[in-house]
Amino acid sequence: MEPIRIHKGLVYPLNRSNVDTDQIIPKQFLKRIERSGFGQFLFYNWRFDEQGKPREDFSLNNPKFQGASVLVAGENFGCGSSREHAPWAVQDYGFRVIIAPSYADIFKNNCVKNGILAIQLDDEQVQTIIKKAESDKYELTVNLEDQVVVDNKGFEVKFDIAPYSKEMLLNGWDEIGVTLTYEDKINQYELVKN
Template structure:
């Protein structure tokens, strides 16, 4: 998993009638027809498919991620309860494949929130009025945001510095680029020692004759 330290990029606001979209579920993030693979590459094709694609299959020019200014956005700003619905891990995978490594919203569904950290995405919860204000500063390629995980700050295009909270354990694993398996492997020597002690004390568990 790629480490998350600092991110300087443009941001894309996910809006509906000029308001940040609330209750964006995982089926909206990536519809079920794109879940037939366990490969993580190529999933951006299905990201927000029903929003970014017109009925005839052509790109929706009004969808934010289809607009030239948001093509390389690394931050997504959304409304409350982002990532609700099913627990599909393809949702953060699709965001990553699009190049989005930070999602800012007033609140997140628990499973999606946890899956973000496990896949190298930083989810940041900020009050709704602040999220709306940030969305108002996403005007184009020159509107750069900087997210500093170590300092737990967001620097906006107008120079304002905002603080955010993050669990210290999750912060550490993101900074080091450690997924769940990698975290377990940091204790590999202790695990091996335990397994050897157990083998000697209970050889029958390993199929040895007593």
Template sequence: MQAFTQVTGLTLPLDRANVDTDAIIPKQYLKSIKRSGFGPFLFDDWRYLDAGDLDIDPATRRPNPEFVLNQPRYKGASVLLARENFGCGSSREHAVWALSDYGFRTVIAPSFADIFFNNSFKTGFLPIVLKDEEIDALFVEAQAEGYRLTVDLPEQTVRTPGGKSFRFDIDPFRKDCLVRGLDEIGLTLQRSEAIRAYEARRKQEAPWLFA
């Protein structure tokens, strides 16, 4: 997994609440059996005026100039600023893969849907929760051309170009995995003995589960 320490990047404000995973990556792209290549389809229905599919070259499609992602000033953005309940809906990890593949490394919002939040950490992508008033302030500041935020995971801060700093919380285990880019499955397999011991005990208590 890609490690995450510090990212300074152009910040794209997406001023909508309840952005669902169907909006982040529509269903037709979930037919891909790969983990990569979803970036061109990120926010597909909002981003293009015509319909798309896996076998349609995105370069031939008509971008929606109104949509924030298509505005030239946000080209190369790597920090996404969002509203409450970001990532609600389906469990598709493809939503995180699409954000990452596009070039985003982190999303900052007042709240996230649980599965999206969980999935993010598995891909080296950092979801950050800040307070409502901090998010409101960032949305105002992000109106400025070329606005860049710095996300520092070891320090657990989001720093503005003007020098303001907002602290965020993160589970220590997740932080450690992200900072070091650790493979969680490998870590768990180091506990194989504990898993086997649990199974042996559980077989006595609840044999039907192992029938």
């Protein structure tokens, strides 16, 4: 996975709460076995009509959000089933950071395991970001090392993250990568055992 240290990106505001994993990626697209190719199906039922044509009334289809890499949403983002395909779709679409007031625990853990930084801020801070992003092209810089989110207009807010999750994201590790940091000890154990 690609490490995250400092990420600067265009913000996409999704001013909706209780966005469940079936809304993030509908069940009919879960047939693939690889992690790639799911981005085209992100928010599919909101982005496309019954004929598969982009809906003009869904904001992610607005050209001003093309290339957005910071997703900001309402509370309880990623609720519903525990499908790992949801963060795969978010990441494959191009989002590296999600900011919301709260997350479903399994979704948030799956984000970390797949190299997405899921930041939890209070609802007022999230709504401030959403309003700025809805009104104009808006960029944020997220500094994981210092645990701060800033813009170039004076907005700055600190965020908390579990030390284990922070280390995984800073180093670009998944759980196998963490295990491999102990490779020497594992090999020594295997030598002694045999």
